[in-house]
Amino acid sequence: MEMRSSLGRVRGLGSAKEGVGHWWAQRFTAIALVPLSIWFVFAAISLIGVDYATFRAWLAIFGNALAMTVLVGTLFYHAYLGMQVVIEDYVHHEPARVIALLASRFIIFVLAVSCILAIALVAMGR
Amino acid sequence: MPSIDRPLSPHLQVYRPQITSVLSILHRLTGVALTFGTLLLTWWLVAAAYGAEEFGYAQAFLGSWFGQLILWAFTFAVFYHLANGIRHLLWDFGWGFEIEQVRLTGIIVVAFAAGATLVTLIAAYAVGGA
Numbered sequence: 001m002e003m004r005s006s007l008g009r010v011r012g013l014g015s016a017k018e019g020v021g022h023w024w025a026q027r028f029t030a031i032a033l034v035p036l037s038i039w040f041v042f043a044a045i046s047l048i049g050v051d052y053a054t055f056r057a058w059l060a061i062f063g064n065a066l067a068m069t070v071l072v073g074t075l076f077y078h079a080y081l082g083m084q085v086v087i088e089d090y091v092h093h094e095p096a097r098v099i100a101l102l103a104s105r106f107i108i109f110v111l112a113v114s115c116i117l118a119i120a121l122v123a124m125g126r
Numbered sequence: 127m128p129s130i131d132r133p134l135s136p137h138l139q140v141y142r143p144q145i146t147s148v149l150s151i152l153h154r155l156t157g158v159a160l161t162f163g164t165l166l167l168t169w170w171l172v173a174a175a176y177g178a179e180e181f182g183y184a185q186a187f188l189g190s191w192f193g194q195l196i197l198w199a200f201t202f203a204v205f206y207h208l209a210n211g212i213r214h215l216l217w218d219f220g221w222g223f224e225i226e227q228v229r230l231t232g233i234i235v236v237a238f239a240a241g242a243t244l245v246t247l248i249a250a251y252a253v254g255g256a
Contacts, residue, residue: 030211048254052178079161111168118175
């Protein structure tokens with residue numbers, strides 16, 4: 001039996017059938033971030049106060065560049081999924097919600113690309 | 127839109143704050159804070175790609191008392207969100223729903239976050255010499 005009103009159906013209310021994918025992506029990135037964030041804390045402690053050349057040399061080591069790239073990609077994906085949930089829960093005004101969702105997605109995308117590009121340039125010695 | 131005149135829950139202002147509700151909202155608050163914290167991470171990495179002068183600015187800010195204060199707050203946020211995230215994953219597997227377990231794991235999460243932040247603080251000053 002169809003429980004939704006005609007208006008609700010036209011406006012596309014109800015499940016978008018995307019919830020399960022979102023849920024799994026959030027959990028998968030969360031599990032990946034457990035070792036990655038612990039690695040980052042140790043790395044950050046070892047890098048306190050280092051100069052420019054030392055930091056670049058550290059980031060140019062393949063394993064460090066790889067771990068940092070994977071961390072950044074996973075972190076920003078997880079952050080986007082989390083911000084989406086928070087915005088959907090608390091921003092009730094529909095135009096504001098749509099703008100907030102699009103803006104957060106765009107800003108997080110730009111930040112992620114900036115980080116990965118910066119890591120790649122440093123790793124290639126540029 | 128039809129007007130909704132039935133009561134809409136939850137009426138947060140009539141509830142006494144409890145460890146369950148406070149830790150729950152703290153998970154979201156630390157998550158949002160850490161999302162904004164990625165701006166610092168981005169600045170740090172991009173500065174290293176820009177050049178010595180820009181990297182110097184970033185390091186100088188992070189080394190200042192204000193920068194350090196922010197970093198300590200983020201350190202706590204990371205450890206809290208990490209530990210409480212694992213608590214959430216255990217709930218996803220169906221473990222720990224009894225109220226006593228929820229209370230106990232909540233206390234463990236806060237104790238871990240505080241302890242790990244303290245250990246990190248000591249290690250950081252041992253390495254960096256303040």
